[in-house]
Amino acid sequence: MNYSAEPFAGNAAAGGAIDSHTVLYGVIGDPVRHSKSPIMMNRAFRETSVNGVYAAFHIKEDQLAAFAGGVRAMGIRGVNVTIPHKVNIMKYLDEIDPAAAAIGAVNTIVNEDGKLIGYNTDGVGYVRSLKEEAMPSIAGKRVLVIGAGGAARGIVHALAAERPERIVIANRSLGKAEELAGAFANLAELEPIASGGLEEACGQADLVINTTSVGMYPNVDESPVGKGWLKEGAVASDLIYNPLATRFLREAEQLGHTVHGGLGMFIQQGAIAFEHWTGKPAPVQAMRETVLAALNGQRS
Numbered sequence: 001m002n003y004s005a006e007p008f009a010g011n012a013a014a015g016g017a018i019d020s021h022t023v024l025y026g027v028i029g030d031p032v033r034h035s036k037s038p039i040m041m042n043r044a045f046r047e048t049s050v051n052g053v054y055a056a057f058h059i060k061e062d063q064l065a066a067f068a069g070g071v072r073a074m075g076i077r078g079v080n081v082t083i084p085h086k087v088n089i090m091k092y093l094d095e096i097d098p099a100a101a102a103i104g105a106v107n108t109i110v111n112e113d114g115k116l117i118g119y120n121t122d123g124v125g126y127v128r129s130l131k132e133e134a135m136p137s138i139a140g141k142r143v144l145v146i147g148a149g150g151a152a153r154g155i156v157h158a159l160a161a162e163r164p165e166r167i168v169i170a171n172r173s174l175g176k177a178e179e180l181a182g183a184f185a186n187l188a189e190l191e192p193i194a195s196g197g198l199e200e201a202c203g204q205a206d207l208v209i210n211t212t213s214v215g216m217y218p219n220v221d222e223s224p225v226g227k228g229w230l231k232e233g234a235v236a237s238d239l240i241y242n243p244l245a246t247r248f249l250r251e252a253e254q255l256g257h258t259v260h261g262g263l264g265m266f267i268q269q270g271a272i273a274f275e276h277w278t279g280k281p282a283p284v285q286a287m288r289e290t291v292l293a294a295l296n297g298q299r300s
């Protein structure tokens with residue numbers, strides 16, 4: 001079957017007709033109804049005249065094997081995978097990209113003629129967004145990553161490829177920071193620290209990244225760091241995009257720091273998935289507009 005992105009007058013989500021050439025895409029998660037991926041990806045198909053339609057599937061863990069079979073049987077071309085399935089889906093795939101294997105999680109599946117290949121676009125999406133929006137080069141920089149969960153793993157892996165001077169990983173549970181630093185010790189200079197060392201580490205970093213959920217809605221008055229802890233000229237980056245600017249970023253901006261929010265990572269992880277599926281450059285600006293409008297509408 002030829003999955004190449006055929007030109008089309010519009011996709012189903014744009015009001016164009018679904019026809020016998022329409023290719024299916026989707027996201028799986030549990031829960032999944034909050035996901036902004038369907039509106040973002042259907043806008044991307046519309047902008048690029050790809051005859052595709054993207055839906056959200058609420059899949060429970062015990063349905064993952066059946067879902068993978070369904071993807072093959074129905075010729076679903078691409079799937080995004082979100083919480084809590086990024087690790088468990090891997091055993092149902094035919095091939096795992098080396099970076100996703102090293103990270104230990106998959107967020108994007110490409111169906112190549114019935115062969116399901118898993119990729120991880122979270123970390124590379126983050127780095128692409130950071131370079132475009134806030135820090136054009138990470139080479140030689142001192143990076144501080146706060147948190148050592150699933151998102152931090154992808155980000156540390158992608159950052160390591162940018163040749164930073166070193167990456168310090170600070171986590172509430174030191175063991176998880178040590179485990180993460182150990183996993184990628186061959187890729188970069190990595191140093192795990194406990195939260196007690198955070199203020200000092202902030203003062204030495206050129207880039208401070210919050211990968212924890214501290215500051216996320218509804219706890220918008222929380223911040224993982226104290227105001228004024230960053231050194232002059234340091235960039236403040238947060239994976240959270242609800243709110244678009246967390247307390248950490250608002251305070252850093254007040255003190256003159258360049259700030260980088262989590263929306264760009266969300267857009268770029270989707271853009272890279274789109275590129276894997278269609279072979280076309282993603283219409284990033286249109287995707288961003290659509291997600292921003294949805295997030296703003298949600299708040300009004």
Ligand code: NAP
Nearest residue numbers: 147148149150151152172173176211212213239262265266
């Ligand atoms: P996760 O695997 O559950 O990891 C959570 C991390 O946050 C752990 O390091 C945890 O520390 C730390 N943490 C949680 N609550 C804390 C607290 N009260 N004080 C200190 N540390 C705390 O979650 P994840 O999947 O990595 O996601 C983390 C964040 O990234 C979430 O806010 C998520 O929305 C965001 N994210 C954004 C994007 C995007 O596209 N922008 C993509 C993925 C994730 P312990 O190890 O000590 O528990």
